[in-house]
Amino acid sequence: MTSRVQLPLVLTLGVLAVSCAAVLIRFASNAHPEHTPLFSLVVAAGRLTLASLVLLPFTLRGLGRQKLSRRAWGFTLASGVMLALHFMTWITSLSYTSIASSTALATTTPVWVALIAWIFLKTPPSMQTLAGIGVALAGGALVAFGQDTTLTAPNPLLGNMLALVGAMCAGAYFMLGRQAQHEGVPTQLYAGLAYGAGALTLLPLPVLTGVGYQAPLEAYFWIAMLALIPQLIGHTSFNWAMKRIDPTLVTLLILLEPIGSSLLAMLFFKEFPGSQVILGGVVLLLGVAVASYPTRSRAQTA
Template identity: 50%
Template sequence: MRNWQDSDRGKPTEGQYNQPVRPSNLTIALILTAGVLAISFGSVLVRLATTAAGFESPGLSLVISALRLTAASLLLLPAWQALRGARLEAGAWIYAVLAGVLLAVHFATWITSISFTSIAVSTTLVNTNPLWVALLAWLWLGQRPSALTLAGIAVAFAGGVVIALGGSSNPGSNPALGNLLALLGALAASCYFLLGREAQRRGFGIGLYAAVAYSTAAVVLLLLPPLFQTPFSGYPPAFYLWVVLMALIPQLIGHTSFNWAVKWINPVIVTLVILLEPIGASLLAFALFGELPGAQVLAGAGVMLAGVVLAVLGNRS
């Protein structure tokens, strides 16, 4: 895999990108802002969908994940036309498909976690991506983290322990399991972003890449609900409305915005921006459900986010 620092300087090599000119910082900032606003609705829409269904279970969480990605894939069908003129380098398809598989793992674990723990805890833990990206860069790319980055990782994990031991006005039926699933979702998402970046570096445009990755994730997820004997049909119309809104807002707008941005700037910076999601999600959860995070959860979240900031500052290059 190529070193991501090359593209951070805005000087892609000849033939490396479909787009020869790096977008302006303002354009990148605006798209990242739209992405954060969009993904903030993700957890709330999941909660609304499960409420409309009338029950919560791992099987239903997988149904929601599968239908969300399926709807997004169908909306992206016109993007497949770009395949005719695409000039893809070796391995581009492998990275795009693997990214889709990791996206499926991300949704299967994270959306299921919301059935067992609170929205505040789930969204905080699932957004520890900068830590995992820094670690993966060390293990995968051989880029050793600085001492400040390692200190940030330690602080963030301490915050995660505080969160895991904390609670909220609606802590969930099995907080320990929910917290673990959310962390697994974070690791899968980190791999998904890095793989997607490489797929785009090897010739995929953002539309075609999103179509391939989301379709792959949909196929994987569609196989899982039958294992839990959970049907895809028979739910109230409101359930399907919330799922379609998930596909439109947090998926097509949110995820696609970050997938686009990760091609042009350091992935650690992109995942740092995603950390704003818990703030928006928690505010929406309070407004719609009256769900207040407990003091211990807030303290742990503060410690974790401080650790993430230290980790990113140590990885400024």
């Protein structure tokens, strides 16, 4: 398959896969009899554990063939820890706020990618990027402080803040993963190691917080679907693309996720966001699109 066909196909598949994540998480959480927000730790740990177990044979084979440098190990493991923090905060946010608000705020990832590149890679953003960041922050404020009256949003402000922290962690995860792959870690091996590091970070937390791993089989079915579709298909697709094109272009496509997630939330949960959330989401996505859209100089560099 030529790269001209392969790249758009992989990215399209990745967007469709991650759009299912919020709905699958809500199904898993609703299957727990106590509906406790702490069950999000089980969902996050289960998602990464199952994904890393599926990839384990390929990971072991890759380690046998590829000798990684200390820097490569460092970037890979750090990326996995940031992925764990991303899931811990973002999945928990879905217990407090609406799917539309949570996924809209989670897509500010490109803003944090640009800021991380500025601070750590000494790549200053253009005026276009800065303007887009300003618009995105204004939209994010509208979403974060919008009054959400849906039954599934018991504490919108807390949930929105958790989603925003999750987006910051996701930005660090993507950039660390990009650095790991530039250090020579193949995409498949990187995915297995990063998902495994994230799983090991999260696995003790349900026990330490007292929620435990006891849950109906239905909950684990949805967790398995979460590991298979958004994680193995969605995230791995984006990690594969990160090495081949400008990372901001990849994260730009993630802006399509809130649209699909919101439509699924309306279909399955009758969850209709308020007017301020919709307005804020539109402004936020517009700002992120402006911040992430490649200028001619950036396109030449990519």
